[in-house]
Amino acid sequence: MDVRLFATVFVSIFVAELGDKTQLATLLFASQAEHPRLTIFLASASALVLASAIGVLAGGWISQHVSERVLRWAAGAGFLLIGAWILWSGD
Numbered sequence: 001m002d003v004r005l006f007a008t009v010f011v012s013i014f015v016a017e018l019g020d021k022t023q024l025a026t027l028l029f030a031s032q033a034e035h036p037r038l039t040i041f042l043a044s045a046s047a048l049v050l051a052s053a054i055g056v057l058a059g060g061w062i063s064q065h066v067s068e069r070v071l072r073w074a075a076g077a078g079f080l081l082i083g084a085w086i087l088w089s090g091d
Helices: 003-017 021-030 037-065 068-089
Strands: none
Touching: 021 037, 037 068
């Protein structure tokens, strides 16, 4: 296993997930006393693992059919469009 790659991906995903909708939804479920926290943790962790697996599989498939340069441009343009949309639609 490439430890540097592992650390890069781990830190990137960890920072990206802090304070996002997923974490807030998990926090809300866990804040209700009648819900077992272990069940909430396992369900939340399983959902993140499944979403990540889909991302890895889709990324692997797309990379076989689209060049890396096009993917980088598309990702950059997508982030810019989302940012512009958020700024434009903000109150």
